[in-house]
Amino acid sequence: MIHRPLAALAAVFVGHAALTTAHAQTLDKIARTGQIVVSYRESAVPFSYLLTPHKAVGFSVDVTEAIVDDVRKALRKPDLRTVYMPVTGQNRIPLLVDGSIDLECGSTTNTAARGKDVTFSINYFYAGTRLMTKRESQIGDYAGLAHKVVATVGGSTNEKVLRRQLDARHIDADVVLTKDYAEAMKDVVDGKAAALALDDVLLYGLRANASDPDTWEVVGETLQIEPYACMVRKDDPAFKRLVDATLTRLMKSGEFTRLYAKWFESPIPPRGANLTMPMSAALKANLIARSDRPAQ
Template structure:
């Protein structure tokens, strides 16, 4: 059978509409399975200890959401599948239905909001630099004509590239496929600095081979919120996810989780990041806002 261009367009539109209209809770209930994403190197939000177990602040948020999904769809034996994602593939794999929820270290911004939805913001951070102490680099001006690392698919790689252009610093930007790769570029002297969210840099440094040789420097270029990510046009699932996070914030459980992962020793090395809650996050415990960065 031959299809006209109009017929093909109509079929494609119908397929897209079906995909976009698919509701996560129904999908999960029908299959008795939810697939959630984790990051392999986003300390202390979502990261691996050993070869398979993911842990972290965002992982515990994910588990609380899964518990509420079980109650909502009345399936106490709901199967949970955990899928590793990278900065580069996390959005397309969510959009195409490969997994259902990502709570990691993903910035909630307006550009991404065209493709995905975001829950209540659960952290605020800004781009800074991880360098070797021996490098004598203290701020962005010191990076002129030097090689700087960031991670593929992150807002930070865009921020540092724009900053270099605007300030005519002529940095050479190279990208790791995930944060561990970008850190290695600095440790192996292929880059003089790693531009990334400051909290991730502190976490990576704490668990690096030689933490005493590294430091986080530079002004924060912008403040951005982290948020759990889900598919667009699914108000029922967003209401559930927002409800879980808001409940944790109001009950005090969120603050206890924060203290566990940011103010106490964390695995695998027992390092304490000692990072008090920011003013922005304290305010959002009351506001429960999902407002994106610009």
């Protein structure tokens, strides 16, 4: 006979297991609710950023919309509603895990540590941490950060890589953490920080869309090549297969290359800035390999 406290505890575990299963079966959840909830970042140029207060655009937004189209076809629900929810580096994983969002495609690095909580799709970009600073600062590399303040986004892989680099080289710098890219950039613009440490592509995007791009430069060696991928909930192989199938279709058809050229090698809104960033060798290779291997 089970004592009441144990029975109550067992009920809690059963309820939690049921909730977890419901959240894991994303396609069932979408079909039941008649909507798919997808995320966007507000200032991750050119992956995902706000063009108007209520309209996000970007490379990963286009990828997300392609996945949503395939979800509509798979579920035979052409009128499936898409709900867009903003996320930050701190809440993107918790919101996915608890079922608030169903899919996160942005500038999220595929890591083994994150893979304990979520599942990653095929990698669709490769980046590395660098620094951006004002030209007048005369900071040319990480050593130039000594006795200065450097900003980065809290909870990002950039924070970990930056701290590791500073420790390894015994550089005494003050690392300030912000909630997102826009806030980190503002700290440098306002003089609260001497440099900004982020993935190189994000730095090029921020510089291209700055009011005075020529006053900024990206410096320092590239630290740790990192793959970006979409995140889905764990233990949901059916939804991962669908997301991977969409990416495979885009990569094999040439549509992925067209989208890359649109956002990385052409003028982009709102001011027609051009990152002029050719596709890396690592990404070209993964258009063929289509690996979901995490950062090493």
